[in-house]
Amino acid sequence: MNQYLLLMVITVLSVISCGDKRGEDFRTESPVNPGGFPDGDVPQMIVLGSDDNTSVDGMNWILDFMASRSHKDGTSLRMSFYSNSRSSSDWHLPENRKLVEVHKRAYNLGHELGNHTSNHAFCVYGQTGEGQIRITRDSICRIVNDFSHDLVHLVGMNPKHIVGFRTPYLAWSDSVFYVINNKSFWYDCSITESRHGPGRYIWPFTMDHGASGTIGSWWTENHGTSVGRHPGLWQLPCYSFQAPDSLFAFMDSVAGRTHNGLITGLDYNMWSAPRSGWLLNKDQSLAVLKHTLKLNLEGNRAPMTIGMHSQYYADDFNGLGFQNISKAVDRRAVIEEFIDYALQFDDVWFVTGAQVIHYMRNPVDKKHFNPDNYLFTK
Template identity: 25%
Template sequence: MKVFIQTLVLIGFLQVYNVDSARENSNSKVDVNLEMAEPCDFLKCSLPNCRCSDVKLCEKIQTEKIPQFVTVTFDDAVTALNFEYCDKIFENIRNPDGCSPSATFYFNHEYTDYTKIHFLWTKGHELALHSMTHGMGTSYWKEATVDVFLKEFGQQLEMIEHFAKIDKRDVKGMRVPHLQISGNDSFIAAKKLGLLYDSSWPTTRFTSPPLWPYTLDYKSVQDCPIGECPDASIPGLWENPLVSWEDTKGYKCAMLDACIHMPNDTTKDLVNWMISNFNRHYLTNRAPFGIYLHSAWFQKGEHYFEAFREFIRYLNKKPDVYFVSASQVIEYMRNPVEGKPFKECPRKHKSTCNAKMCQLRKIDSKDVRYMNVCGSCPAVYPWIENPLGLKITTF
C-alpha cells in the first residue's frame, strides 16, 4: 500500500510541473561529437574546475566546520510584489561575516520589471536566466534543441544588458522552466553561453544526506525524477542540484509550491516543518540548503509569509549559517575552506538606471504590455527573435 501511495504522490509531483508522458529513449538530439560521460575518476577530477557528484564535500574539512549555505531562489517574472517580499525577508539580516544576504532570481522576460532587476543587482542579489518566453508547457522544453535554448537564454542575456543595465558577465546561471530539462541540450547551451552553472535538475534520492554541487565532466550519480537527464561529458559546467524537500507525510517536492501535505496553517507548525527540512542538511553533511519557490506561494496560506520570515530569523541566529546566492555556492565549491567562506563581501554596484515606463504592443497578438526599463523604450514589445524590440510595426 505504501509503495502504491508513493507512486501516486510521485505522479502528483510531476503533474505540478505539467510533465507529459515519459519521453521515449532516443538519442536523436545528441550531438554525435560529444563524448559520453564516464564514471567519475576522483584522481583525475580535481578542483577548482572539476568535481565528482558526491554527498561528501572533502576529507580535509570536518563536517561541523563547514559553513551552512542557504540559497533562497525565486522563479518567474520579477515584479514589484516579489521585490518587496525579498526586502522584507532579509530585513535586519546579516551573515555571520557581516556581509549582506543574497538571494537568486531565475526570471523570465514577460511581465518582468527591468528597473527592479537593476535594483536587485545593486543590492547584491543574483540575477539568473529563466528564458525569454517561458515556453508553452513542458513539451516545449522537453523537445527543445540546443538552438532553441540558445535563443531563449542567449537573447535574454541581451535584454538584461540592454534594458536592466547589467553587465551580462554578472549573469552566471540558468534554470529551465518547469525543471523540464532536455537531455544534454540545455547543458550544452549553458556551456556555449559561457555560464558557470545550471540549477534545473531535482533529486529525490539524495536528500539525507543531500547531494553537493558538482561538474558535468563525468557521469552523475544523481537520479532523474523528471528527465531526460544528460549523459554526455560537459567539462567545467557546474550542476547546482535542487535537493527536494519532504512534506509532512515524507513525500518529496522539488519546490515549496509542489509540497502536497502541508502543516497546519500556523506560524509555529510551518516553522517547525521548515526546520525539519533544514536539519536534513545541517545535521548531516552541511550540503547547501535550497529554498526554491515562486513568490505566489506566500499567498497560499494566511501565515505562510510570516512563518517564512520567522524561519529566516531562526537560521540567522546560528553562527555558521550564510544566506548566499547560487553562484556564491559554486565559488565556494571551487575552493572550500573551514569557517568564514569568503575573503570579502560580494561587490555591490552603483545604480545607473534611468527608469522609464513603456506602453508597447506585442507583434504577434497586438496585446498591450507595460514594460519598465532602464533607458529608452523599445519600438515594440521585445520577444524571441527580436529581443531589443527594434522592429517598427504599424498596428
C-alpha cells in the same frame, strides 16, 4: 611563424580574459565537502532561489525583509532571482517599467540575477509516446540569449555576472545543458536531488560525467531525457526537503499511500494539490524547512536550497489553489519565520547560487568564511 605565434598569444589572452576558471573546474559527485573539513566545521549555506519574479510587490517584500536582517557576523543576506522578461510580464512594455527597476534594485543590493529563459518555455513538454514536444537547441539558444540581452540592456548587468540558469518547470533536457555550457554559464540548478536525504546529499558537482541522479529517474524514464557529458558545467542540485516524522501520517493521507516524507524543494510543491504538491499549511511548511535545516546542520552541511516564486507572496496573488495556505500573509510568514530561525545559528549564511560555486572553487572552514569574499566585484 610570427603570425602563428601571434595567434597563439591572442588565443591565450582570450582564455585568460574570461577569468571565470570554468576550464579548471572539475568535481565528481560526492557527499564530502570541497575542503575536506570535518562536517561541523563547514559553513551551512542556504540558497533562496526565486523563479519568474513577475510581481514588483513580491520582489520588494523579500528584498526589504532580507535587508532588515543580517548574519551573526554582520554580513548581508543574499539570494538568487531566476526571472523571465518576455512572458506574462513583458519588461519592454511601459507598464512594466517598475519590474525592471526592482530587478535593478536587487542587482545593486548584491543579489544574483540568473537566467530562466525569456519566455518561460517548456523545453520538454509531454511524455514520450504522447505527442511530446521538444524545442531545438537553436530555440533554446534564442530564449536564453534574449533574456541575457534584457538583463544587460534593460537592467544594466555586467554580462560576466550572468552565470546561473534554471530551466522553467525544472523541465530540463540534455540540449539545455549543451546550450548553457556553450554559453559559458557557470551552473545550472534544475535537477532535483532526493537520494540519501538532507545531511547526506551530494555537494554541487561538475557535469563532466553527466549527472547520476538522472539515471533511472522518473523524469528521465518518462521523457527520454538522458544526460550526457558537459565538462565544467556545475550542477547545484534542487535539493528535496525532508518532512519530520510528525507529518508522515498527514502526507500518507494526501498521497493515498505510505510516503518517505521527501518533498521537491520548492514552495509550489509544499502548497499545491497532489500530484505535484502536499497541501501543507503555514505551520507544516515551517516545520519542514526547520527539520531540513536541522538534518543539514547535523550532517554533511551540503547547501540547502529553497525554491521560491516571489509573486506567490504578493497580496494580489490568488492562483494555483493553495487551499491550506490561501493567505499571502501566511506564505510570507513561512519564509520570514524560517529566515529568523536560521539566523539564530552562528554558522548559517544566506547566499546566492553563484556564491556557492565560488565557494566550491575556494573552500574555507566556517571560522574563516565571509560570504562577501565570494561576491562579484562590479
